[in-house]
Amino acid sequence: MSRIKKFNFTLKAQKKLKFILYFSSFFLLTYLCIPKLLNFSPESIREILKINNNININNISKVNYKIFPTPRLSILNSDFTIGEDAIEISNGDIEIILNISKILNFKEINYKKLLINKGTSKINLNNINLLLSITNKNKKKLTFSENNIIFFRKEKVFFEIKNALIKMNQYKIKKNLILNGDFLNNKIFIELNSTLQNKNNLIIKIPELDIATRIFFKKNNSVEASGSFNLEVFNNLLKFNFIKGNNIKITDGFIRSKLVNASLEGKIAVKPNFFSKIDFETSNLNMEKLFPVIQKAFFLDNTNNLPLIKKINGVFNFKSNLEGKIINKNGELSFEDFKVGKNKPLFFNAKIIEFGKKGKVQFSLVKTIQNKKDEPKKVEIKGFLIPSNSKVIFEKFIIDGKELSNEKIKDFENKFSDNVIQNSLVNIFQKNKIDKYFKNLF
DSSP, X not given: OHHHHHXXXXXXXXXXXXXXXXXXXXXXXXXXXXXXXOOOOHHHHHHHHHHHHOEEEOOOOOOEEEOSXXXXXXXXXXXXXXXXXXXXXXXXXXXXXXOGGGTTOTTSOOEEEEEEESSEEEEEGGGTTHHXXXXXXXXXXXXXXXXXXXXXXXXXXXXXEEEEEEEEEEOSSEEEEEEXXXXXXXXXXXXXXXXXXXXXXXXEEEGGGTEEEEEEEEEOSSSOEEEEEEEEETTEEEEEEEEESSEEEEEEEEEESSSEEEEEEEEEEOSSSOEEEEEEEEEEEOHHHHHHHHHHHHSSSOOTTHHHHTTOOEEEEEETTEEEEEEEETTXXXXXXXXXXXXXXXXXXXXXXXXXXXXXXXEEEEEEEOOSSSOOEEEEEEEEEETTTTEEEEEEEEETTXXXXXXXXXXXXXXXXXXXXXXXXXXXXXXXXXXXXXXXTO
């Protein structure tokens, strides 16, 4: 009897095993034969990409089917745009990840996400606001991989993020865009969250440079938006409110750090060219600590920061104890009409001729020296500073309109180097050394 039961159990197990083998074989056969069954037209692919991901692709020459790692349609070396020409992609590979549960529906393309691999994406900064509409209108998950992103204006490259990984996600009450890539040889992370109430939150981080930015903004209408900007760099804080219309108006701004404390306000124009006009009112400016930071960043061999600096055109006005303006025009940085000190001030102008280790700063300064016995004397000095080696060169030395001889100029130059510079340009910001130098001239 026990032998009969054992035989029946074995028979049932064999039937189950045969069923599993038959089903697996059928599934595998179907899985492998799908490429023969799928026959979606280029027109239907273009239409569904437009509907779900707002992608406009003009020409589809060939569509490949890939089984692994999951069923997908592949379109190689494609040129297309996303949105109303918000992003222009060239030589990108599109992979349409099919929905397995509906893969046998041969009349309609049903996919769960879209991958765009490699290629180059171009984004016009004049249309940067259209990126929000892409995340808002995106119905399917969209991911970019190994993509180079170029931000440009008027055919000129503003900056580039290389080897980018971008993910666009859709949730019930918000849309999400995440970007990781390489920016100026540093890793960069960007996240944009957008809600149904037109409230947006942008986060930018460059960990290797200890930079973190958070921008909150809300669209008030089709043209105007308002919000706040918060930037932290090495425990230094920049914060302000803004209203964006045709221009960006900055209000209630401030800078807090060990080097600078200042309030700020102004305007930034984006069109037709980027230009800013910002007013600073300083309550504390520690040039003795700030200057070495500038010296290291812009006057050594490593000049990776220069491409970005050359893009920040504008006029920056300073008030309070330090008065004057800094003008940046396509990387030509000049310091104009500066006045240092309230009593017996020193006036100077300067221009950075070249950055890097061979960089030079051309300067001219004027100071009136009051002598107890004689009439006040006006001293003018023109020359160069070489920040990389803390060297000063006097080209002209004028007293009361009379230019001194080369021999006398060299003598005053050596005294300035020995008594003021002392192997460090930081010392030019020590008021006592400067006053003593001019006092001992006569």
